Amino acid sequence: MLTNPRSDRVKAVRALSRRSVRSRTGEFLAEGPQAVREAVAFRPDLVRDVYVTPEAAQRHTAIVEAAQAAGLRVHDVSPDVLAAMCDTESPQGIAAVCRVLDVPLHEALADLPPDALVCVLTNVRDPGNAGTVIRGADAAGADAVLVSDASVDVYNSKVVRSTVGSLWHLPLSVGAPVPEILAALRERGVRLLAADGAGTTLLHDADLSGAHAWVMGNEAWGLPQEVRDACDDVVRVPIHGHAESLNLAMAATICLYTSAEAHRSAR
Incomplete structure (x- = not known):
């Protein structure tokens, strides 16, 4: 059993909390039973x-086995x-x-189906938002x-935790500039829908047939004009109450699920 929190191995694992x-x-650190379970189940080839801990081994026997x-x-x-390795206040063992x-x-775009659903994150800086969008995209069946x-580093521990394992469930590409992403999608016949509060098209009026990508912007300022202009349509989620706006992750999940339902109805 490893018992020295100051050992070189522990320091090396802890250092993964730094992006550099x-x-x-x-490499990165996946913390908690949900993340480890999904990594082991879906991508064991990537687990080093x-x-x-002894208590967690008894509690999560299936993961260990x-x-x-x-x-x-x-x-x-x-x-x-384990506490020295992780950056959470209360590690889950x-x-x-x-x-x-x-x-x-x-x-990531090589084998998209004819009715592909893609999510694009541009300038998304909040780790919790990024992770929740990935989780929502997974749940909606995005490709x-x-x-x-x-955008934020997707291997930030907060992002990894907030995906609750969805990080390992669908193709993920990071690091390309926004113009390159949009051009690559357009080359593959994927329509670009900008999700923005400035949109004139309401979500229920948008054309959600065929292959399309939801382009999501920054939490504070949304999408810049040049990105909106590069998209085929600018769509907004209607707000029927008095809320000023929707959280980015909420809006993205609503858009992705609306697209998923449109695709299911068309099949």
């Missing part, structure tokens, strides 16, 4: 090490060691060091999530 270290090593069955290295650690899973833009170079 994640970029250099190509699993760390678990699945990791061992996949031939992964499972390390018993003391609660102090299990974490995994994983290799990054994003793919180049052309790979890919594309995260621009100006």
